[in-house]
Amino acid sequence: MFTSILVPVDGSEHARKALSVACQLARQEGSTLHLLHIPEELSHETTLVWGIGAIAIEASREERENAGKQVISRAAEAAREQGVTEVETVIGQGDPARTILSEAKRRGVDAIVMGSRGLSDLQGFVVGSVSHKVSHTAECTVITVR
Template identity: 45%
Template structure:
C-alpha cells in the first residue's frame, strides 16, 4: 500500500502515536508482500524533526529533558537529534529498521511539505497537537497546513 512514509516527530505523545501508526502501515505492507524478495520491498520510514523556537513554557518530550523557550539553536538541534534517535529506536522495536533521519530548519509545515516532495513519500503520518481555538484561527495548525497542501495522503493521528 505505502512504500515510503514520512513521520514528523516532535517528541509529543501525538507524534509517538503517529510513529506507531506509520510502522503498522509499513508492517502491513510487508505482510502483504508475496514477491520472491520477501520483505525487501516492505517500505521506508522517514523521520523528520524541525527544531522550532518555543514561545511558551518548557516542554517534556519523548523522555528528553525540558526544552527552555529561549534555548539556543544548537541546544534545540541536540535535543532534536535525541528525539530522532529515540524515534528510531521506537521504530526498530516496532519492526521497522533503518529509518531515514532528517533534521531540517524552517517553518514546520513548509519543511514537512518540502521533505515529502523531495523524498517522494506516499504518505505523511503526523500527530495533531491541539491548540486553543483562537490561536489556531489566527496561525493555523501545522497538521492543517500539511493536509491542505500535501501532494500525497496525510494521516493525522489524534
C-alpha cells in the same frame, strides 16, 4: 500501498502516537520510514517524550538542535523496536509545514503520517495548525493521528 512514509516527529505525545501508526503501516507493507524533525523555538517550556527533559524557553539554537538529535534518534529506535527495518532520519529547518511538504516531495513519499497537534499547540489555534496546512496542501496521502 505505501512504500515510503514520512513521519514528522517533534517529541510530543501526538507525534509518538503518529509514529506508532506509521510503524504499523510500514510493517504491513515493508515500507521505508523517513523521520523528520524540525527544531523550533517554543513560546513555552515543555517536556518531550522518549525520556528527554524539558526544553527551556530561552534555550539556544545549539541546545534545541541537540535536543532535536535526541528526539529523532529515540524515534528511530522506537520505530526499530516496533519492527520497522528501513528507517531514515533527517533534521530540517524552517517553517514546519513548508519543510514537511518539501521533504515529502523531495523524497517522493506515498504518505505523511503526523500528529494532529505538536508542541506548539497555542500557536496552532492562532495561525492554523501544521497538520491542517500539510493535509490541505500535500500531493500525497496524509494521515492525521489524534
